[in-house]
Amino acid sequence: MLGPLGWVILGLIPPLILMLYFLKLKRTPLEVPSTYLWTKTIEDLHVNSIWQRLRNSLLLLLQLLLALLLILACLGPGCRGEKLLGNRFIFLIDQSASMAAVDLPDGETRLEFAKREVSKLIDSMGPEDTAMVISFSNQANVQQSYTRNRALLKRKVSAIKQTQRSSDISEALVAASGLANPGRTSDRETARDVQVADALSARLFVFSDGAVTAVPNFSLGNLIPEYRPIGGLDVPYNVGITAFAINDDRDTTSLQAFAQIQNFDDQDHAVDVELYVDGEIHDVQTDFTVEAGDLRGISFDLGALLEGLEQTLPVRLEIKSPDVYEIDNVAFGVVQPPEQIRVLLVTRNNPYLKFVFETDLLARRARFEVQEPRFLETKEYAEKATLGRYDLVLFDQCVPPIMPESNTVFFGSVPPGGQWSAMEKQFPTLVIDTDNTHPVMFNVQMGNVLIVESTPVSGPLGNVPLMESTSGVLMAVGPRDGYEDLVLGFSILEYTPDGEEIYNSDWPNHLSFPLFIQNIVTSLGNGGSFNEAEGTQPGGLxxxxxxxxxxxxxxxxxxxxxxxxxxxxxxxxxxxxxxxxxxxxxxxxxxxxxxxxxxxNLLDSRESDLSVRKKLEIGYEEIAGTVETVPEFKQYWTWLVFVSLFVLVIEWFIYNRRVFI
Amino acid sequence: MSKVSSGVMGSEKTNPLLAPDLLAQLERMELVSRKIFRGRMKGERRSQRKGQSVEFADFRNYVAGDDLRFIDWNMYARLDKLFLKLFMEEEDLHFYALIDGSRSMEFGEPSKFLYAKQLAAALGYIGLCRADRVRIERLDSAATTDAPTLRGKANLWRMVQYLESLECGNDCSLTEAIKAFSLRNTGKGILVLITDLMDKSGYENALRYLVARNLDVYLIHVLSQPEIDPDITGDLRLLDCEDGDHAEISVSQRLIDRYRQTLAAYIEQARDFCARRGIVYMMTSTERPVDRLVSRYLRQRGLVR
Structure with missing residues (x-):
């Protein structure tokens, strides 16, 4: 606030006043009949006249008091409305996307306000207090571990940057609770668990707008939480895009863009929505009305954009009406030129598989190559496999000498390398469960499918079972160096040693079989759609x-x-x-x-919902926000100036009215 | 009488030495001395000496050589013995009024000096009316003075004229002036000293001279209101009008209080000093009208009746 020079000048003022007081003394001469009595009167005062003068000079004292008050006012004294008790503080600062909303009266973002509030709290810490600063979005960053250095803390707080990520407080809470809730270990001899270190309780200040997921499985333990909701009191005006997708019609080549527009305000709003393709405006919908608190879908026809498309095109959907939160006013997409994926089917003679790949849809999406198992022994295979010329390779009851650089599907056999293993043949096989949430099993109903014999499989670490029978896992997908191997523990058509074909399953007769193959091509072969370029939320991989x-x-x-x-x-x-x-x-x-x-794209309706949450759920505790006690730094210097003014008035009054002297 | 009063009135219109109604009041008064003095001339007051007056005093036996005119023939007829009738002798009284003419007397509204002159005039007029010898002087260390000795009511005009001619600004110490006065005047009588006692060399010796003269001394201590209750503020450099001495003060309530205490102590000390020596002391402010002072306060003190 003041430089050293300023302090020196301030400090010099009172001695200067004293000096001026003695030097000034331009005493008014006054002729009196005799100084006799006056001399007698001040005789004893002459002994230490300096101090007598001081003592007798009410005006000087008032002037000194005035100067002192003004100096104090310059120091900017103030105190917080509350006193920070305790010695350890943890400041959790939300830096997620919603904190970028500009809904505070003085035009600053929520994050800036929160940072300012935290800085004030840091200022009010005692010299022995330690504090820690953690910022969080969907991940936690320990900006500064426990320290007493308030300048450092403030520097770290001011360095916190706005992110466009979603919010998840749980990681930050784990980081915060480290010292407060030390780990426990069990003592075998006494069959009790003991704490490994002394718990150091701390006050946990959460500065957030509350748009975080509830953290049900967290115990605050020795943390004393305090939630400071950040944001305007009114529901801010925000209309945002909370979903955006570009899809092709399965039968035609036309494209459509779908978006979901949500109004988080308590009033209806009409917005203008514009769609840009490759930076140029493609379509506009004006006065698209969304009712208060409601959401509406909007679609744009991109037409035959894919025809003759050679270059990847960026697509941008934009709400043109400005509101307090800008991140959700824009959504992005990508249209990639359609590309046929290359699928290799290695089978002795499985007509069903061949037949499935000849359907229109798959024929359009995939270039299909069928080889006999002996192809695997050739140089050509080795070359193509290692160079990754195939996007997907299906092995029907055969095992390649080397695994291709692509995703694979094994029917009735397991990949080489020892990570996968198959059990003895089981009979009969009854499917009891399928994991329909996996893209491969999407819409695939196995309830009425008969399987005669099967060899249940077990895969490497991280494999996901997709189909289970009474005897074990029938289908699983497992990772391999960035690729995925789908292994089915049964075949559809088996061959006797003399070449006779035996049906092991009636799956090809069911609708679920072509769907399954289609899913394989879509999800494992990356041949699903035009815009398969993988996107994610901010901060994702x-x-x-x-x-x-x-x-x-x-x-x-x-x-x-x-x-x-x-x-x-x-x-x-x-x-x-x-x-x-x-x-x-x-x-x-x-x-x-x-x-x-x-x-x-963020596309997170929780982040877009800018209403400030009144409470925060952490574990079984609900922490009510303390809005009214958001610490206000009470400036007292104005009062000091008022008092100074008052003193000045008194001085003036005394000097002029001579009431007292 | 009308001529005199008009002269008095005309001399100082704004603040006359003697107001006409005061004159009438004063004519009914007389100066009283606590001591019986022997006058030189026949006056209007009884003397201790028996003499020729109308007031009977006593009888005594006739002895050879007595004036036969004083024999009480009625007694002789009745008792056949010669008795001499003794009468009180009536004498005149010396009345001195000494006015302090130092520069400090110039202060006050009205000034102390004017006040002193008014008081002297009033008392002098009483004396004139009673055929006393009235002499009003300004304190002066000179050996001689032009102050007239007055007697008789007709001399009022001269007295007033003389008083008006007196001016302030004669700086001599009180002691010196009293000493000079004592040397000049040897008569006994009443002496009224009108002063503000603002003499740094002290007033004690001066009063001792007077006491030694065996005069009936009245000390009228005149102070102006600003001296009694100073109305000053701020940081001041007080200049003594007489000797140029200065005192630097920063006025505060405390200092004012202290001044008042000092003044009270000073007055008390003077009163005490006077009481021990048979001097009648009286402190007055210039705010107190002269007529009230004479008719009330000095009557109480026994100077007039």
Missing amino acids: VRIKPKLPMKKITIRNPLGQDANLSARAERQFVYGKTEMTGIYQVLEPDSNRQEQMFAI
Whole structure:
């Protein structure tokens, strides 16, 4: 507030007044009949006249008091409406997307306000108090661990940046509770569990708008929580896009963009929505009315955009009416030129599989190649497999010598390498459960499917069972160096050693079989749709698989900043710096040729709902917000100036009215 | 009488030395001395001496050589013895009024000096009416003075004229002036000293001179209201009008209180000093009208009746 020079000048004022008082003394001469009595009167006062003068000079004392008050006022004294009790504080600051809302009276974002509030609290800490600063969005960042250095704490608080991520407080709570709730260990001899360290209770201040997921499985223990809701008291005006997708019609080549527009205000609003394709306006819907608190779907026909499409196109949907929260006014998508995936089917002679791949839909999406098992022994296979020329390889009762660089499906056999194993043949096989949430099993009903014999399988670590029978797992999907292997523990058509075909299942006769194959092509073969370029929410990881094998790629973020990535595995790149929503470009590092694009969207209705939550649920506790006690720094200097003014008036009064002297 | 009063009135219109109604009041008064003095001339007051007057005093036996005119022949006829009739002798009285003419007397509204002159005039007029010898002087260390000795009511005009001619600004110490006065005047009588006692060398010796003269001394201590209750503020450099001495003060309530205490102590000390020496002390403010002072306060003190 004041530099050293300022302090020196302030400190010099009182001595200066004293000095001036003695120097000034321009005493008014007054002729009197005799100084006799006066001399007698002040005789004893002469002994220590300086102090007598001081003592007798009410005006000087008042002037000194005035100067003192003004100096105090310059120091800007104040005190918080509340006193921070306790010695340890943890400040949890929400930095999720919703904190970017500008709904506070003085035009600052919620995060800025929260940071300011935290800085004030830090100012009010005692010299022995320690504090810790944690910011959280969907992940927690310990900005500063426990320290007494208030300047450092404030610096770290001011360095907290706004993110466009969603909110999840649980990780931050775990980080906060470290010292407050130390781990426990069980003592075998006494059969009791003991605490490994002394619990150090702390006060936990949560500065958030409350748009966080409830944390049911967390015990605050020794943390004393205090929730400071940040945000305006009224429901702010926000109309946002909470869902956005571009889909093709399965039968035609036309494209449609769907969006869900939600009004979080308590009043109806009409907004203008614009759709941009490759930076140029494509379609507009004006006065799209959404009722208060309601949501409405909106669709745009992109037409035959895919025909003749060679380049990936960015798509942007924008609400043109400004509101307090801008992140959800824009949604991004990507339209990629359709591409046939290459599928290799290795089978002796399975007419059903061949037949399925000849359907119109799959024929349009996939280029289909059938080979006999002996093809696997050839050089050609080895070459194509290692170069990743196939997107999907189906092995029908055969095992390749080397696994291809692609996703695979095994019917009635297990991948080589020992990670997968099959049990003895079981008979009969009764399907008791399928995991229909997995994309491979989407809409696949196995209830009426008969399977004669099966060899239940077990996969590597991280495999997901998709179909279970009485005797074990019939179908599972497991990871392999960034690829996925789907293993079915039964075959459809078996061959006797003399070449006779035996039906092991009637699955091909059911509708679920072509659906299953279609799902395999869609999900495992990445041949599902035009815009399969994988997108995620801000902060998520994006897996990038270039069309050609590359050692390095360049990712250009929406701001135009480039980042180089090295391949993790063959043709596998993982990009994690997806902090911003928008279109990210994948470029070849040397030629800067655009390889592909992906979109990052928040599309989180919880973040878009800007109403400030009155309470926060942590574990079994509900922490009510303490809005009214959001610490106000009470400035007293104005009062001091008032008092100074009063003193000045008294001085003036005394000097002029001579009431007292 | 009308001529005199008009002269008195005309001399100082705004603040006359003697107001006409005061004159009438004063004519009924007389100066009283607690001591019986021997006058030089026959006056209007009884003397201790028996003498020729109309007031009977006593009888005594006739002895050879007595004036036969004083024999009480009625007694001789009745008792056949010669008795001499003794009469009280009536004498005149010396009345001195001494006015302090130092510069400090100039202060006050009206000034102390004017007040002193008014008082002297009033008392002098009483004396004139009673055929006393009235002499009003300004304190002066000189050996001689032009102050007239007056007697008889007709001399009022001269007295007033003389008083008006007196001016303030004669700085001599009280002691010196009293000493000079004592040397000049040897007569006994009443002496009224009108002063503000603001003499840094002290007033005690001066009063001792007077006491030694065996005069009936009245001390009228005149102070102006600003001296009694100072109305000053701020940081002041007080200048003594007489000797140029200065005192620096920063006025505060405390200082004012202390001044009042000092003044009270000073007055008390003077009163005490006077009481021990048979001097009648009286402190008055210039705010107190002269007629009230004479008719009430001095009557109480026994100077007039």
